[in-house]
Amino acid sequence: MPATNHDPHTFAELARVVALGARIQRRKARGKGTKALERRADKITAKAEAREAARRKK
Secondary structure, three states, X not given: OOOEOOEOOOHHHHHHHHHHHHHHHHHHHOOOOOHHHHHHHHXXXXXXXXXXXXXXXX
């Protein structure tokens, strides 16, 4: 179930994306790579959007 009517993410997905975002910002501040973390966050978002698109089609 989505967290809001305007967002495809569940509360658990939101928590994971926010946590990854915090890790990304810390790594950027230290000058380290963030590509893998960004890919993980993008995967979570894509999965949520696909799930909600499938629900709307039904």
